[in-house]
Amino acid sequence: MEIRYATNPTDFKHYTGERIRNDFLIENLFEEGTITMVYSHYDRLIVGGAVPTDKPLELEDKETLKTEYFLERREVGFFNISDNKGKITVNGDTYELGKRDCLYVGKGNEEVLIESVDPSSPAKFYVVSATAHKTYPTQAMKLEEATHRHLGDDSQSNKRDLYQYIHADGIQSCQLMMGMTFLSPNNMWNTMPPHVHDRRMEAYLYFDLDEDEKIMHFMGSPEDTRKIVVSNEQAVLSPPWSIHSGVGTKNYTFIWAMAGENYTFDDMDHVDKNDLK
């Protein structure tokens, strides 16, 4: 799989727009009939997309990981972002996943097979994996079962519903935290005012966006920010020292995933908007 190395905030200041896109934007995650994965050296998070068609796709990459099987020293979260149903079979146990359903699979499961219920209308799975030191039970969760938080308001164009799936009070994991945030209609800003969490990295997958619509994703140190123009179903890697906030030309949905130290969603350092540059 593709490897993405890490950088630091001092060097980042000199990056061109092209370098920023190459290092932090993941453009082609969802290709029919394949599983595409990117290995980030930020907390060794793997970000991927799987679109199974005529045959099941196996979660594996022995060449990169140099282990007997993918989850030997890892855990993984899947979200189906398509209207089409999919299924994931973990060591013989099958879980059916509709749109916005999540499946967590713990360390030590040798075989993970990803399929579409109807191969002519394939499911689309977003895949995020972090390193793991112990086994937590494999568990599926639907949107209605996730922890719901209302955030923002119309006056700041950032009204949104955040759902936590894999976190301290939800599906248990070693370090992976995952959930989904929906922008309300006519609201375009996510995570503004922004924050950083130097103890954890984060990745955002933006989706539910029409083809010609774009997200301006802001990253960098709070006092020296940059932007990346992001299209539908593209992901952005966010270093621990970086803000991660976006504004869309329309409302959208995104999946956030974090890994690192401190298994506490609210361990964030909030940034005052007056300090942004």
Ligand SMILES: O=C[C@H](O)[C@@H](O)CC(=O)C(=O)O
């Ligand atoms: O550290 C937490 C993450 O940045 C996201 O959960 C933020 C988010 O989804 C939002 O504000 O809408």
Ligand SMILES: [Zn+2]
């Ligand atoms: Zn964050």
